[in-house]
Amino acid sequence: MSKNLTSSKIERENVLNNVYAIQSIQKYMGLPALEFEGEYWMTKKSVADFFEIDERTIERYLKKYSDELKQNGYVLMRGKRLNILKLKFATDINVGSKTTQIGLFDFRAFLNLAMLLVESEKARLLRSKILDIVIDTLNQRTGGKTKFINQRDTDYLTTAIKEPKYRKKFTDALNHFVDMGNYKYAVYTNKIYEAIFKENATEYKNILKLKDKDNLRETLYVEVLDLIASFEVGLAYELEKEFKNIGRKLVPSEVDNIFSVFSEHPLHSPLVNKARIKMASRDLHFRDAFHKKLEYYIQAVSKDDFEKLIGDKSMDFDKQLEEAKGVFKRLKESE
Numbered sequence: 157m158s159k160n161l162t163s164s165k166i167e168r169e170n171v172l173n174n175v176y177a178i179q180s181i182q183k184y185m186g187l188p189a190l191e192f193e194g195e196y197w198m199t200k201k202s203v204a205d206f207f208e209i210d211e212r213t214i215e216r217y218l219k220k221y222s223d224e225l226k227q228n229g230y231v232l233m234r235g236k237r238l239n240i241l242k243l244k245f246a247t248d249i250n251v252g253s254k255t256t257q258i259g260l261f262d263f264r265a266f267l268n269l270a271m272l273l274v275e276s277e278k279a280r281l282l283r284s285k286i287l288d289i290v291i292d293t294l295n296q297r298t299g300g301k302t303k304f305i306n307q308r309d310t311d312y313l314t315t316a317i318k319e320p321k322y323r324k325k326f327t328d329a330l331n332h333f334v335d336m337g338n339y340k341y342a343v344y345t346n347k348i349y350e351a352i353f354k355e356n357a358t359e360y361k362n363i364l365k366l367k368d369k370d371n372l373r374e375t376l377y378v379e380v381l382d383l384i385a386s387f388e389v390g391l392a393y394e395l396e397k398e399f400k401n402i403g404r405k406l407v408p409s410e411v412d413n414i415f416s417v418f419s420e421h422p423l424h425s426p427l428v429n430k431a432r433i434k435m436a437s438r439d440l441h442f443r444d445a446f447h448k449k450l451e452y453y454i455q456a457v458s459k460d461d462f463e464k465l466i467g468d469k470s471m472d473f474d475k476q477l478e479e480a481k482g483v484f485k486r487l488k489e490s491e
Contacts, residue, residue, distance in 0.1 A: 161271040161283050168271045169456030170441050171286060172228055172264050177293045181286060182263050190245050197260040199249055207276040217272055229265035232257045297466040305442050306377045308470040315378050319385060326388035329395040335405035348387045351419035352428055353435055354449040364445050380431045391418055
């Protein structure tokens with residue numbers, strides 16, 4: 157999907173929450189700014205001069221997008237802090253001695269404004285460069301492997317090791333307690349997928365443009381895999397319980413009823429909502445994959461998620477596996 161920074165707050169937040177892209181953009185621009193209290197600041201005048209617009213235009217944006225710009229670093233400096241600033245940068249900020257407050261942009265607020273301004277050609281060009289840098293940063297930090305970006309989560313390895321055990325409980329329950337042909341494994345696996353993220357396996361693979369040989373579960377985020385595991389072991393328990401209760405294998409209509417009651421239990425709602433938000437939001441930003449059925453759940457990718465998936469602590473799966481051989485062995489022995 158195309159990314160329109162001027163019209164989409166989510167897309168602006170996806171830029172501003174990505175500290176690694178911000179660092180690259182700041183290095184690229186090398187803007188002159190006032191260093192104060194460990195931050196770099198620009199006055200409204202210097203921002204207006206950069207974008208070749210008048211200060212009244214900036215004032216209109218500050219009024220219209222007040223909460224967003226303040227959240228992302230725009231401040232009105234007053235009191236003692238302002239007095240210290242005026243003493244340190246008297247010739248740079250050029251304000252009178254009776255001035256009681258001054259508006260300042262840090263770099264994030266400056267970029268936020270750049271993504272909003274439609275009156276400035278320089279802002280338009282900067283938006284294009286911002287998107288290029290965001291893409292370059294993502295590719296550099298993932299080696300271009302966004303299809304498996306989920307595996308960079310350091311919690312993924314433990315989940316991937318345990319997942320087959322939970323899966324086997326479910327398939328064993330279908331085998332022992334359900335009177336139905338072998339297609340039951342695909343049917344009820346799809347029912348779990350649809351209950352959690354509203355897509356069956358084929359729909360999901362098409363959205364992510366996966367190949368036939370690709371293992372769907374190897375592309376799922378930890379939050380989704382954990383929820384699938386909970387559904388599988390929970391449903392396995394319910395199938396066995398009903399089998400013992402009626403003394404025979406269950407027919408499809410009986411299994412469907414168990415699935416319906418289980419999947420609609422409010423106990424699952426918080427985790428299902430979280431899984432949908434993570435999948436829809438991360439896939440749209442990192443994989444350019446749009447889950448139409450999850451459109452309602454799309455949010456900005458959080459700073460924590462950027463750190464988890466492309467940050468310094470994230471790690472290529474093969475490297476994780478190499479470093480965790482001892483852990484892997486202990487987990488296998490404990491089963």
